[in-house]
Amino acid sequence: MFFSYLFVISCLAFLILLATVEIRKRYFRAEAIAALDNFASNTLFIAPTPESISDKREQVSSSSKSNPDEYNNYAYINDVKTYAFESRDQLLEIIDKEKKMLVAINAHKILNATDQTRDIINNNIGYADGVGAVMALKQKGLNSIKIPGCEIWLDLIAKYETSKTFYFVGGKDEVINKVIEQLKEDYPQINIVGYRNGYLKEGDEERLLADIEEKKPDVVFVAQGSPRQELLMMKMQEVHKAIYQGLGGSFDVYTGTVERAPEIWVNMKMEWLYRWIKEPQLRTRRNLELFKFFGYLALFIF
Structure with missing residues (x-):
C-alpha cells in the first residue's frame, strides 16, 4: 500500500513540475529566459541587457564557425560542462576526433558534483544520459537528445x-x-x-x-x-x-542479469520511475533528488 501511494504521489509531482516548466516556456519571452539563464550562471545580481544577449549569441556563433574541428555546443549546469548532441552519430563522430572520456550526465551527477568530478567531466565529454540533463540544456537554449550509456x-x-x-x-x-x-x-x-x-x-x-x-x-x-x-x-x-x-x-x-525498463517507459522518459518501483529501497533516496533538481530548473537556479 505504501508503495502504491508513493507511486501516485511521484507521478503527480512529476506532472506538476512538467506543467510548471511548460507554463514558464509559454509565458516568458525568449529574451527573458536567456537573461535569467545568464544571470544564474555568469553574473552576480546584474541582469544582462538584450543587446548583451545578442552580442553573446553572435560570439558563440562566430566561435563555432571559426573552428569547425571543435564542437562548441555545450552549457555549464551547476558548473558541469554538458554537451548537447542532436544525434548519436554526432557524438560518435566527435569522440573519434577527440579521443577523450565519455561521461554520462544526469540529475544526480549535476546535483552532487564536486571539484574533483567537475574537473574530470569538464576536461572530457559529458553527454546527456538523463531527462533532467536534457531539460537543463533546453533551458540553456540547446537542443539535445537523451543518449543512454x-x-x-x-x-x-x-x-x-x-x-x-x-x-x-x-x-x-x-x-x-x-x-x-x-x-x-x-x-x-x-x-x-x-x-x-x-x-x-x-x-x-x-x-x-x-x-x-x-x-x-x-x-x-x-x-x-x-x-x-x-x-x-x-x-x-x-x-x-x-x-x-x-x-x-x-x-x-x-x-540480461539486470532487466532494463520496458520500451514504453523509456519512450515516455519515465525509466527512472520504473526503476524506483522495481527497487524502492535502493532508488528512493536518489530519486527524491530528481524533485529537487526539477525544482531548481523551475526556479532558474542552474
Whole structure:
C-alpha cells in the first residue's frame, strides 16, 4: 500500500513540475529566459541587457564557425560542462576526433558534483544520459537528445567493430566472461585485446595500467560505477590516449542479469520511475533528488 501511494504521489509531482516548466516556456519571452539563464550562471545580481544577449549569441556563433574541428555546443549546469548532441552519430563522430572520456550526465551527477568530478567531466565529454540533463540544456537554449550509456557503447562497437581494438574492465569474473562471450557472438569481427573483472586488489591497478600502455587499445570500457570508473579512466588516460567510456551497470543489462525498463517507459522518459518501483529501497533516496533538481530548473537556479 505504501508503495502504491508513493507511486501516485511521484507521478503527480512529476506532472506538476512538467506543467510548471511548460507554463514558464509559454509565458516568458525568449529574451527573458536567456537573461535569467545568464544571470544564474555568469553574473552576480546584474541582469544582462538584450543587446548583451545578442552580442553573446553572435560570439558563440562566430566561435563555432571559426573552428569547425571543435564542437562548441555545450552549457555549464551547476558548473558541469554538458554537451548537447542532436544525434548519436554526432557524438560518435566527435569522440573519434577527440579521443577523450565519455561521461554520462544526469540529475544526480549535476546535483552532487564536486571539484574533483567537475574537473574530470569538464576536461572530457559529458553527454546527456538523463531527462533532467536534457531539460537543463533546453533551458540553456540547446537542443539535445537523451543518449543512454547502456546503448551508446554498443553503437561504438558496431561502428568500429572492424577498425578499432577494444579493452573491457568491470563486473565479476562470471559477468565479464559472459560479456566477452556474447560480444563475440553479436560482433564476430570485434578485436578484443584485453579484459578483466572490475575488482582491483593490491597491485592490480598498476598491472592494468601497464597492460593498457602495452596493448594500446583504441577504445576502453570501464564498468565500476561513478566516480570510481572515472578516476580509474583518468589514470589510464595518463598512460595511453584513447576513447574511454564509463558504463556503470551496463554489463549486467547487456547480459540480461539486470532487466532494463520496458520500451514504453523509456519512450515516455519515465525509466527512472520504473526503476524506483522495481527497487524502492535502493532508488528512493536518489530519486527524491530528481524533485529537487526539477525544482531548481523551475526556479532558474542552474
